Amino acid sequence: DTEVTQTPKHLVMGMTNKKSLKCEQHxxxxxxxxxxxxxxxxxxxxFVYSYEKLSINxxxxxxxxxxxxxxxxxNLHLHALQPEDSALYLCAxxxxxxxxxxxxxxxxxxxxxxx
Amino acid sequence: xxxxxxxPSTLSxxxxxxxxxxxxxxxxxxxxxxxxxxxLGKRPxxxxxxxxxxxxxxxxxxAVTLNKTAKHFSLHITETQPEDSAVYFCAxTDMNYGGSQxxxxxxxxTKLSVKP
Numbered sequence: 001d002t003e004v005t006q007t008p009k010h011l012v013m014g015m016t017n018k019k020s021l022k023c024e025q026h027x028x029x030x031x032x033x034x035x036x037x038x039x040x041x042x043x044x045x046x047f048v049y050s051y052e053k054l055s056i057n058x059x060x061x062x063x064x065x066x067x068x069x070x071x072x073x074x075n076l077h078l079h080a081l082q083p084e085d086s087a088l089y090l091c092a093x094x095x096x097x098x099x100x101x102x103x104x105x106x107x108x109x110x111x112x113x114x115x
Numbered sequence: 116x117x118x119x120x121x122x123p124s125t126l127s128x129x130x131x132x133x134x135x136x137x138x139x140x141x142x143x144x145x146x147x148x149x150x151x152x153x154x155l156g157k158r159p160x161x162x163x164x165x166x167x168x169x170x171x172x173x174x175x176x177x178a179v180t181l182n183k184t185a186k187h188f189s190l191h192i193t194e195t196q197p198e199d200s201a202v203y204f205c206a207x208t209d210m211n212y213g214g215s216q217x218x219x220x221x222x223x224x225t226k227l228s229v230k231p
Contacts, residue, residue: 033218042204042221043159056218090158101147101166101208104219106158 003027004107006091012113015081021110023074023091032074033104034066035090043090043106049074081114088112117142117209121222128195129230136225138205139187145207148181148188149219154201162203163190195229202226 004025013019023032031050035043048056049068057066063085065077074091088109094102118141128134140148149164165172165179165188172179176195181188192199206219 040202040224042224045218048218101219103149103161103164105161106151108158 004091004093004105006089006107006110008110009108010111010113012115013078013081014115015083017081018077018079020078021076021089021091021112023076023107024072025093025105025107026072027093027095027105028071029093029095029105030071031094031096031102032068033092033094034074034076035092035106037088037090037109047076078112081112083114086112086114117145117207117220119205119207119220119222121205121225123225124223125226125228127228127230130195130197132195134190134192134195134199134227134229136190136203136205136227137187138189138207138222139185140207140220141186142207142209143183143186145209147208148179149206150179150190151204151206151221152201153204153224159204192227195227197229197231200227200229 007022033048034046037043045058046060047066052068063080067075088111090109091107092104094104096102121138146167150162151159152162153159163174163177163179165181176193178191202224204224205222209218209220
């Protein structure tokens with residue numbers, strides 16, 4: 001199984017809401033990533049978890065809070081977002097993290113709209 | 116850190132023709148170069164990748180070449196088909212990011228249109 005799954009597919013939220021994005025992989029990968037992708041732009045790295053520990057935080061605002069409950073799951077908690085945070089949020093995973101470049105497999109993404 | 120430049124930003128070819136997309140990178144320590152295809156509204160999907168110990172890799176109609184001296188790599192698609200139409204992203208590993216390695220820096224993408 002080479003699939004990364006993400007829920008929900010679409011999310012509309014107000015600026016005062018709290019919501020969470022979920023990502024799951026069952027490939028035994030030890031590195032998981034959150035990317036943000038705006039229309040017609042490449043994915044931008046937000047966070048990297050390596051062996052369930054946060055290894056990279058790309059200066060992301062605190063209204064985005066990642067969580068890695070176990071090696072298969074990755075969450076992104078959202079609170080007090082701004083309309084400019086509307087984007088496609090992609091999760092990815094790779095076999096190793098922190099020291100080796102491995103193929104990253106992307107999930108289908110969550111299309112987030114902030115009103 | 117790594118910087119990746121990708122050209123052209125748009126490319127239109129006739130079905131059956133070849134398409135070439137080029138990328139340059141700045142960090143000579145980078146050692147992994149994947150190419151992703153992203154159709155509208157879908158996830159990026161890996162189509163081919165190459166590591167720095169190899170100069171060329173081919174998979175059916177798709178090939179990637181790497182010139183480490185010049186720090187550039189290219190995607191070649193032969194006998195293009197309408198279903199090849201998509202945005203293609205190149206990427207390179209960022210080997211000096213805060214002590215962690217193996218994270219990807221993406222080029223800005225190339226929108227390929229294949230006309231029947």
